[in-house]
Amino acid sequence: MEVNGINPTINSTATKPFYRSPIGVIFDKFARYKDVSLVYGEPIELENKKVLPVAKVDYYVGGGGGYSGESKNSSATQGEGGGGYISVKPLGVYEITSDKVKFKPVIDMKFILAIITLLTLGLTLLMRLGKKK
Numbered sequence: 252m253e254v255n256g257i258n259p260t261i262n263s264t265a266t267k268p269f270y271r272s273p274i275g276v277i278f279d280k281f282a283r284y285k286d287v288s289l290v291y292g293e294p295i296e297l298e299n300k301k302v303l304p305v306a307k308v309d310y311y312v313g314g315g316g317g318y319s320g321e322s323k324n325s326s327a328t329q330g331e332g333g334g335g336y337i338s339v340k341p342l343g344v345y346e347i348t349s350d351k352v353k354f355k356p357v358i359d360m361k362f363i364l365a366i367i368t369l370l371t372l373g374l375t376l377l378m379r380l381g382k383k384k
Contacts, residue, residue, distance in 0.1 A: 294347075303345040305354075309338045
């Protein structure tokens with residue numbers, strides 16, 4: 252039986268050496284670790300507390316392949332391509348003690364708000380000084 256001009260018995264892995272696609276390796280990695288271990292790392296024990304790292308994981312991958320109308324036995328008639336984007340950004344850690352669980356972000360929001368406030372006040376003062384002249 253032929254499907255789209257390709258005989259499955261000719262292209263089976265029994266008659267040809269197994270080819271491992273690079274994009275397949277990426278898919279397998281994310282398929283194996285698709286649970287929370289991608290976002291939450293392994294807990295680290297320090298003194299009387301545990302630290303659990305937290306990250307934001309984004310990934311987009313795609314790929315494709317096909318055969319030309321040439322000889323079905325030639326590896327030159329097949330091709331594939333793929334690409335993707337993988338991003339892991341640390342968000343912070345959960346600090347776990349016997350009394351409480353506390354999230355400590357990587358970026359302290361109080362510090363960022365203080366910087367924004369100082370910049371806003373500084374720009375306001377500069378604009379007022381500019382209008383007086």
